[in-house]
Amino acid sequence: MTGPIQVLVVGFDRPTFSGEVLAEFTRLRDAGIVRLVDLLVVSRTEEGAFETLALPEGVEADFGDLAARVLGQAENTGQPSAQAAEIDAASTWSLTDAIPLGGTAAVALIEHSWATSLSEAIQRAGGSFLDETWLAREDRELLEALIAARQT
């Protein structure tokens, strides 16, 4: 595993899995763009507890375990891990921050194969990571309009 791994958390009011998303992941993996490393479906009770749910049909049978181990900790430890204690709280996150009370979400670990060489090139160039985000729809529309205007 060499590419950057993204954690994608997608909420659902009523999870319905038609297989379309998995089919798209298969296409992207075959194209060498991204690879679905693991997938976990979790629900959060109104009291805040998290519970893993059964994976939809079509998902590899062993999916879920890796994500649960990476994103969760052994139950009833009562103490934060030594690793967690060393991490600056301001630069951390957890599923608790992402999934609201009473919510259900699919949590995907996605390897961005396409970004491997780009990430290495940025580091070799001495680039310092400052931020990353996605453009809002309005800003994308503005960008598209600017591109269109440039091409005319």
Place this chain on the structure above:
Amino acid sequence: MLLVPKQLRRVGMTGNVPYYGGRFSPAQAYGAAHPTAPPPSFADPMTAGGAFIRAPVPTAGQHTASVPPTNRPDTEKALQQLLDTGVISEAEFLQLRSRVTQ
């Protein structure tokens, strides 16, 4: 199966800590304050560099050490850069600068 979420480092595509919450990460703040110094390792702040090792809490009656006079120009310059780049507000700038010049 019950799952107990744990805290994970928030990093970007390159694996470095991002510019979180509108603030510099410790490494970036150090870089801004020491523009010509080689970047320290932040892997273990207790043993590497020492820039972010927590200073001992002064005892009662003990005078709190201020920034050495020789470091003030660099510190003020770094604060000015933070202000110019929008990292800190004017009020924060004035507050922090007053600490430096005390």
